[in-house]
Amino acid sequence: MKILLISANQEVFPDPVFPLGASYVAEAARASGHDVRVLDLMFTPRIRDALIRILSETPPFDAVALSIRNLDNAAYPLTKNYLPSYIALVQTVKSLLPSAGIPVIVGGSAFSLMPDLLLDALGADYGISGEGEIGFPLLLDALEKGRPLACVPGAVFRPLPGAPPVVVPVSLSPEGAGSLSGYPRPARTLFDPGRYVRRGGMTNIQTKRGCVFRCKYCTYPLLEGTSFRLRLPVDVADEMEELVRRDRIRSFFIVDSIFNLPPDHAEAVCDRLIERNLRIRWSCYATPAGMTYSLLEKMKAAGCDGIELGTDSAEAGMLAGLGKSFSVEQMQNVSDWCRTLGISICHTLIFGGPGETPRTVRETCRAIAETDPTAVVAMAGIRIYPGTPLGEIAERLGRVTDRKQYLDPIFFLETGLESFLTEYLTSFALERGNWILPGIVPSIEPTTQRLIRLLGYRRPLWHLLRFRLFKDRIYRDR
Numbered sequence: 141m142k143i144l145l146i147s148a149n150q151e152v153f154p155d156p157v158f159p160l161g162a163s164y165v166a167e168a169a170r171a172s173g174h175d176v177r178v179l180d181l182m183f184t185p186r187i188r189d190a191l192i193r194i195l196s197e198t199p200p201f202d203a204v205a206l207s208i209r210n211l212d213n214a215a216y217p218l219t220k221n222y223l224p225s226y227i228a229l230v231q232t233v234k235s236l237l238p239s240a241g242i243p244v245i246v247g248g249s250a251f252s253l254m255p256d257l258l259l260d261a262l263g264a265d266y267g268i269s270g271e272g273e274i275g276f277p278l279l280l281d282a283l284e285k286g287r288p289l290a291c292v293p294g295a296v297f298r299p300l301p302g303a304p305p306v307v308v309p310v311s312l313s314p315e316g317a318g319s320l321s322g323y324p325r326p327a328r329t330l331f332d333p334g335r336y337v338r339r340g341g342m343t344n345i346q347t348k349r350g351c352v353f354r355c356k357y358c359t360y361p362l363l364e365g366t367s368f369r370l371r372l373p374v375d376v377a378d379e380m381e382e383l384v385r386r387d388r389i390r391s392f393f394i395v396d397s398i399f400n401l402p403p404d405h406a407e408a409v410c411d412r413l414i415e416r417n418l419r420i421r422w423s424c425y426a427t428p429a430g431m432t433y434s435l436l437e438k439m440k441a442a443g444c445d446g447i448e449l450g451t452d453s454a455e456a457g458m459l460a461g462l463g464k465s466f467s468v469e470q471m472q473n474v475s476d477w478c479r480t481l482g483i484s485i486c487h488t489l490i491f492g493g494p495g496e497t498p499r500t501v502r503e504t505c506r507a508i509a510e511t512d513p514t515a516v517v518a519m520a521g522i523r524i525y526p527g528t529p530l531g532e533i534a535e536r537l538g539r540v541t542d543r544k545q546y547l548d549p550i551f552f553l554e555t556g557l558e559s560f561l562t563e564y565l566t567s568f569a570l571e572r573g574n575w576i577l578p579g580i581v582p583s584i585e586p587t588t589q590r591l592i593r594l595l596g597y598r599r600p601l602w603h604l605l606r607f608r609l610f611k612d613r614i615y616r617d618r
């Protein structure tokens with residue numbers, strides 16, 4: 141089949157993010173014999189014109205697929221909702237298709253958060269919930285040959301015209317024994333990776349999928365499965381080496397939900413990178429749970445110069461309430477070790493969960509500031525997603541009475557906290573300069589961000605907050 145794959149993401153904050161997921165599914169479809177063309181809306185100023193041009197090609201496309209990464213920016217109260225633009229996109233695509241029988245298929249992380257609701261909201265025909273490497277080619281095959289979709293893992297479809305969509309369950313290996321070694325490498329060059337490097341800085345790469353934790357608000361276990369599925373460390377190193385040698389990439393972001401677990405896999409990836417001596421630097425998400433000094437030491441030797449620590453809170457009761465699997469002391473140790481080793485650290489915090497009070501907010505702010513981090517990104521209010529424990533709490537409390545409410549960005553904010561949180565966090569952030577509050581104060585002007593990237597700065601922007609100049613600038617005009 142001839143497929144048009146559209147990457148719908150146009151968000152440039154904190155950077156334009158290369159469509160890694162779309163590249164994976166593009167490769168999987170190509171490997172199954174399909175002819176895949178792509179359209180990346182990140183760098184497409186006049187979308188309708190671009191669609192008219194590409195959809196009038198002959199022979200016509202047999203299917204149009206959309207990759208939807210973000211539904212909203214998950215920030216409150218400065219919320220951006222991308223859904224209306226995707227609805228308009230599907231409508232435009234459908235109006236330009238030469239025949240009504242050409243299916244529109246949707247996938248991607250945002251789609252997978254609520255696939256049945258989104259299929260209807262978008263007016264799309266089919267979807268794949270979860271990872272697309274297996275399901276997408278099977279879906280194309282089934283559509284081509286008129287076979288039933290009920291056996292396609294992750295398929296989202298209407299069993300009868302007008303009926304509510306159903307989602308075929310995906311059984312990811314329950315033992316966690318599954319590895320990703322049979323998966324294809326992403327077809328990066330179908331897109332324009334160089335442009336992302338110039339505009340964004342870091343090339344994304346994945347070493348594993350899955351998350352074993354059950355943080356109350358988090359979607360990662362729903363998106364990636366609840367056990368780790370690992371790539372062979374040598375395969376990760378091969379892919380990085382190829383990107384270094386072919387595209388001169390020096391800066392990476394490892395997109396795993398957590399890099400440092402399982403520790404033996406993280407260590408093995410670092411060992412392979414150390415052996416190659418690639419002269420790269422990279423950042424990743426990490427958790428204090430199970431982190432050791434020796435692993436951090438190895439990460440540093442392998443090129444890690446910054447970690448984003450999913451701390452969420454630094455108050456014992458709130459950590460337990462959010463379902464976190466580490467203590468305040470573990471978080472403090474990791475912070476100390478990073479300082480000793482010269483690894484920059486950015487804590488991500490989430491305020492306003494069930495049980496949060498002004499006391500717990502103050503305690504978290506105090507304890508985090510005491511660790512002297514490079515930067516802190518703090519959210520006030522937690523995006524509620526269906527299927528998460530927080531979603532269940534919100535439903536029990538009557539805050540969500542109809543599943544369709546999840547389509548709009550809805551947030552959990554403990555009663556009575558709203559004005560306190562905004563005022564307290566803003567003044568705390570103003571005093572320090574290295575606290576970023578994406579939902580409360582826009583932290584960087586798009587022109588400044590572009591300039592920094594044009595000057596060749598290739599690390600996550602929060603690294604800059606260790607410099608006085610940037611600390612002073614961030615809230616200068618407020």
Ligand code: B12
Nearest residue numbers: 151161205207210211212213247248249268271272344395
């Ligand atoms: C790493 C990450 C980041 C990094 C990215 C760094 C980088 N250089 O890549 C950073 C920190 C920059 C980031 C920023 C943001 N992120 Co983010 N991020 C992630 C994370 C953890 C992994 C994304 C990833 O690369 N996965 C690996 C790829 C291979 O998987 P994938 O994209 O899901 O693709 C697979 C499937 O979805 C599917 N698929 C994909 N496309 C298609 C298309 C078709 C047709 C089909 C059939 C299948 C399919 O198959 C793919 C391969 O298996 C996800 C959560 C998660 N666990 O998925 C959140 C996530 C995507 N982010 C999210 C958000 C909200 C954001 C921000 C808006 C946050 C903010 N306020 O700043 C920004 C937006 C940035 C931007 N410009 O778009 C949300 C999106 C949900 C939502 N509420 O909309 C997620 C899902 C986290 C969450 N809250 O649940 N993010």
